[in-house]
Amino acid sequence: MDGGARRVIREGDWAVLKRNEVFKAVPVARRRKIIFEKQWFYLDNAIGQIYGTTFEVTGGGNLQPKKRVEETATEAKEAGTDTDNRNIVDDGKSQKLTHDDIKALKDKGIKGQEIVQQLIENSTTFRDKTEFAQDKYIKKKKKKYEAIITIVKPSTRILSTMYYAREPGKINYLRYDTLAQMLTWGNVHAGNKMIVMETCAGLVLGAVMERMGGYGSIINMYPGGGPVRAATNCFGFPDSFFQMLYEFPLSKVESVLSGTFSLKALPSESEDSMALAEDSNGSGDDKQQLTQDADMESSAVMESNQPEEQEAADLPTEGEAFDNNKAKGTAHDKEKKQEEKRKKFVETAALLKDKNADGLIIASRFHPVPLLLSLLEFVAPSRPFVVYCQHKEPLVECYTKLREKGGVINLKLSETWLRSYQVRIGSVQVLLCE
Numbered sequence: 001m002d003g004g005a006r007r008v009i010r011e012g013d014w015a016v017l018k019r020n021e022v023f024k025a026v027p028v029a030r031r032r033k034i035i036f037e038k039q040w041f042y043l044d045n046a047i048g049q050i051y052g053t054t055f056e057v058t059g060g061g062n063l064q065p066k067k068r069v070e071e072t073a074t075e076a077k078e079a080g081t082d083t084d085n086r087n088i089v090d091d092g093k094s095q096k097l098t099h100d101d102i103k104a105l106k107d108k109g110i111k112g113q114e115i116v117q118q119l120i121e122n123s124t125t126f127r128d129k130t131e132f133a134q135d136k137y138i139k140k141k142k143k144k145y146e147a148i149i150t151i152v153k154p155s156t157r158i159l160s161t162m163y164y165a166r167e168p169g170k171i172n173y174l175r176y177d178t179l180a181q182m183l184t185w186g187n188v189h190a191g192n193k194m195i196v197m198e199t200c201a202g203l204v205l206g207a208v209m210e211r212m213g214g215y216g217s218i219i220n221m222y223p224g225g226g227p228v229r230a231a232t233n234c235f236g237f238p239d240s241f242f243q244m245l246y247e248f249p250l251s252k253v254e255s256v257l258s259g260t261f262s263l264k265a266l267p268s269e270s271e272d273s274m275a276l277a278e279d280s281n282g283s284g285d286d287k288q289q290l291t292q293d294a295d296m297e298s299s300a301v302m303e304s305n306q307p308e309e310q311e312a313a314d315l316p317t318e319g320e321a322f323d324n325n326k327a328k329g330t331a332h333d334k335e336k337k338q339e340e341k342r343k344k345f346v347e348t349a350a351l352l353k354d355k356n357a358d359g360l361i362i363a364s365r366f367h368p369v370p371l372l373l374s375l376l377e378f379v380a381p382s383r384p385f386v387v388y389c390q391h392k393e394p395l396v397e398c399y400t401k402l403r404e405k406g407g408v409i410n411l412k413l414s415e416t417w418l419r420s421y422q423v424r425i426g427s428v429q430v431l432l433c434e
Contacts (some may be wrong), residue, residue, distance in 0.1 A: 009046050009053075009151060014236035016158050018150040020143055023162035025154060025234040033061070039147050046151055056111070057147035066148060088125050096122040102145075112146030119145075154235050156180075156207040163203060163231060171200040171231070172365055173390045178416045179204065182361060183211055186386045190215040192358040193351070195378060197221040197250070197371055199364045202232030208361065214241045219348060219357070221375065223250050223366070246348040253374050256352050352378050360385035368398050373405075 009015060013028045019037050026034055030044050041061040046053070055063035088094075097119060105115050119141055120126050126134065142148075152158060160176035182204070188194060188211045196218055198204040205220055209232070212218065220227055227247055255261040357379045362371055368387045379385060389395050392415065399413045 007050055007153075009043075009049050009051060011047050014154055014234050015043075015046075015051070016152050016154050016162065016234075018152050018158075019148065021165075023158060023165070025159065025162060036149065039149070041149070043151075049151070051151060051153040054148060054150045057149060063149065088128055094123055094125040095119065096124070112142070112148075115145045116141045156183075156203075156210055159206070159231055159234055160203060163201070171203050172363060172388070174200055174203065174363060174388060175416070175418060177418050178388065179207055181416055182363070182386045182388060183207060185384060186359045186361050187384050188212060188359065188361075192216045193219075193356065195219045195221060195357045195360045195375055197360075197362045197364055197375060199223070199228070199366070200231070202227070202229035204361060204363045205229065206232040206235045206237075209237060209241055209245070210235060212244070214238075214244060217244050217246065217351065219246045219248055219351060221248055221250055221253070225249075246344065246351060248345070248348045248352065250371075252349075253352075256349055257374070257377055261349055356380040358383050361388075362386070363388040368394050369401055372398055373401065 009028060011028055011030060014025060015028050017024045017026060017034070017036050022037055024036050026036075026043075028043050028047065030047070031042060034041055034043060039057050041057045041063055043063065045063045046055060049055075049065065054066045056066045058064050102115060102119075105118070116138065120138070123137075126137065129137065156179065157176050160171070160174065160179050163171045164173070164175055186194070186208075188208050190211075190213050192212060193216060194208055194212070196205050196208055197220075205218070205227075206229075208218060214237075222228075252261060355378050360372075360375055360379050360383075362368055362375070362385075364371060368389055372385070372387055376385065387395065387398055389398075395413060399411065402408045402411055
């Protein structure tokens with residue numbers, strides 16, 4: 001795939017919707033209703049457009065590309081002579097347009113930009129506001145009345161920002177600046193053989209895969225019956241990226257180190273699905289919803305089976321043969337899938353036995369000391385490793401244990417921090433981060 005094709009929104013891709021500083025990752029599909037920031041729309045018209053295009057939601061939930069010339073149409077008028085807003089009284093009577101008037105404008109199909117312009121013209125205090133207050137007023141009204149959506153391509157920074165703002169607990173409160181330092185300290189680059197142990201919904205794994213670009217190999221260590229990779233899927237990697245990805249459960253690490261590894265205790269598919277549900281759904285409400293869905297599904301199957309049993313005598317012999325062949329085919333596919341999984345499992349164990357990994361990254365909700373001491377055995381000498389934890393006490397214990405054990409050089413314990421600066425250049429506001 002060339003670079004131009006990767007920049008175009010295609011059906012089946014994963015895309016990130018952006019409105020102001022709010023993000024949401026969604027799969028691109030036709031006639032699929034998307035609800036985002038109290039707006040509903042379809043992504044049909046976005047297919048074929050370039051990532052980074054800004055759209056306006058029109059009638060019927062359709063997206064129309066927004067022209068650049070429209071962005072500067074609404075400008076602040078001449079500011080008041082006062083240096084502050086002390087003489088402005090907020091009594092709720094400064095706006096001549098009522099709620100019914102604004103609703104009538106929306107019903108007529110008036111665009112949000114025109115509504116904002118009319119709000120400015122019908123405000124008795126807008127002219128008296130300072131320039132900064134006028135900019136703030138316009139920005140607030142645009143956010144409320146303009147249905148503007150920007151579709152951007154998923155990346156490590158965008159997805160980490162999205163998760164940290166919406167569900168920080170799922171990624172162990174890992175900020176994007178900390179993740180960037182982890183990738184740098186771990187010396188992650190194409191051609192590496194990396195070991196990744198994380199419980200951050202697959203965000204760290206996806207960041208490593210993006211940095212390596214499909215070259216090298218990654219061994220994803222996971223607890224329970226299967227890995228949780230919701231964030232990894234949001235990256236929208238091609239299939240070639242997953243060919244370099246190997247999976248291995250933590251429960252089998254000791255057997256590999258002791259030389260007693262076998263495939264007898266390989267988790268079954270049912271155990272994988274149960275463990276996956278437990279890992280990805282931490283709250284009791286989600287588990288209850290899964291149980292209810294399963295009950296509804298089973299009851300629906302029972303209801304649909306009743307008429308089939310009553311009409312079984314009327315079915316032709318060819319239909320019975322077709323059903324039997326279909327059942328056999330499903331069982332065969334299941335066995336083939338399980339066999340491929342076992343084969344990949346053996347390949348992963350062989351990679352670990354070589355004990356020549358180029359790096360190790362741990363970002364887990366579990367205590368890092370036993371994880372680190374075990375997984376370091378698979379890392380080659382003079383190779384970097386990085387351990388992240390949202391609490392400092394486990395990291396201090398990790399640091400102490402490694403000092404006592406020895407065999408580690410250039411060991412550092414650091415705390416990352418992020419501070420934003422608001423700088424005003426003319427009429428442009430810039431946020432600088434340290």
